[in-house]
Amino acid sequence: MDKHLLLVHAHPDDESIGQGATMAKYVAEGVGVTLVTCTGGEMGEILVPEMEHMAADKDDTLADQRKIELDNAMKELGVTDHRYLGGFKRYRDSGMKWHEDGHAIPDDTIHENAFWHADLTEAANDLVAVIREVRPQVLVTYDEFGGYGHPDHIQAHRVATYAASLAAVPSYRRDLGEHHDIPKIYWGAMSESRLRAGLRLLRDAGDTTTFEGMDPDGPLPPFVTADENLSAMIDGTAYHQQKMAALAAHATQITTDGPFFALSNNVGETAWGLEFYRIAKGERGPLNEDGLETDLFAGL
Numbered sequence: 001m002d003k004h005l006l007l008v009h010a011h012p013d014d015e016s017i018g019q020g021a022t023m024a025k026y027v028a029e030g031v032g033v034t035l036v037t038c039t040g041g042e043m044g045e046i047l048v049p050e051m052e053h054m055a056a057d058k059d060d061t062l063a064d065q066r067k068i069e070l071d072n073a074m075k076e077l078g079v080t081d082h083r084y085l086g087g088f089k090r091y092r093d094s095g096m097k098w099h100e101d102g103h104a105i106p107d108d109t110i111h112e113n114a115f116w117h118a119d120l121t122e123a124a125n126d127l128v129a130v131i132r133e134v135r136p137q138v139l140v141t142y143d144e145f146g147g148y149g150h151p152d153h154i155q156a157h158r159v160a161t162y163a164a165s166l167a168a169v170p171s172y173r174r175d176l177g178e179h180h181d182i183p184k185i186y187w188g189a190m191s192e193s194r195l196r197a198g199l200r201l202l203r204d205a206g207d208t209t210t211f212e213g214m215d216p217d218g219p220l221p222p223f224v225t226a227d228e229n230l231s232a233m234i235d236g237t238a239y240h241q242q243k244m245a246a247l248a249a250h251a252t253q254i255t256t257d258g259p260f261f262a263l264s265n266n267v268g269e270t271a272w273g274l275e276f277y278r279i280a281k282g283e284r285g286p287l288n289e290d291g292l293e294t295d296l297f298a299g300l
């Protein structure tokens with residue numbers, strides 16, 4: 001079986017944050033890896049002062065910069081097949097702001113071409129064409145909350161889930177290719193116990209600023225998954241450095257002196273080298289001693 005993994009993400013950088021080690025591992029093992037990014041990331045913050053002119057309310061050229069960053073990140077991971085949903089700049093970053101209840105909501109300046117406003121069937125059809133072309137055995141995207149609630153992440157979940165259903169219908173839009181039913185679908189997840197352990201090590205090392213306000217023993221944000229709800233863990237610790245290099249490539253979004261690197265430096269490659277998943281479709285294969293799959297293609 002020619003194995004193929006398809007990942008669907010909202011913005012450039014999400015793929016490296018969530019599954020950078022998994023992508024590098026499977027590429028190294030000869031698995032075909034395709035990344036679909038749904039927006040250009042136009043509304044992102046700009047952490048590089050000399051690039052502030054690219055902001056949406058100035059030159060509005062941040063998507064072009066983030067495309068360069070994403071290309072560089074893919075080179076670090078060895079991923080050669082990367083596409084934008086519907087083509088580059090087809091769907092625009094919806095932006096976000098933090099609601100007083102702590103949830104991410106669309107920004108007031110939301111653009112008419114924002115991904116959050118996209119027609120679900122039209123966007124799903126763009127992905128049906130990719131699914132029927134690459135014919136993956138495994139699809140990875142976000143949970144119904146988009147991980148942490150960003151509107152584009154929620155929409156990416158909806159588009160990916162709907163497209164997977166449509167792509168499997170033999171009589172649906174034959175012009176988009178021969179039908180294909182993806183056997184296994186996973187949602188990216190963050191292990192509660194691993195985050196608590198990482199926070200504990202950081203706080204014991206005197207770091208009170210990384211993930212500021214998070215108490216290793218207190219309530220955690222909604223993007224954390226209780227360990228009993230985890231289905232799989234991919235051990236990408238051997239590819240930890242590649243993942244950190246991919247994160248660093250997204251220079252307008254991620255600084256090497258920020259929490260991603262602080263956690264990694266303090267708790268080594270397990271902080272980001274171990275990547276977790278919840279199964280949303282399909283049967284799990286063999287499990288490890290913790291009751292987790294260690295291969296997303298297991299059982300196929």
Ligand SMILES: CC(=O)N[C@H]1[C@@H](O[C@@H]2[C@H](O)[C@H](O)[C@@H](O)[C@H](O)[C@H]2O)O[C@H](CO)[C@@H](O)[C@@H]1O
Nearest residue numbers: 011014041042043044045093094095096150
């Ligand atoms: C990881 C991720 O999804 N990043 C998104 C997110 O970025 C956040 C946003 O700029 C927010 O205003 C900041 O406070 C926060 O620190 C950022 O992580 O939203 C952006 C706008 O939609 C998006 O471009 C970025 O990729």
Ligand SMILES: [Zn+2]
Nearest residue numbers: 010011014150
């Ligand atoms: Zn994102």
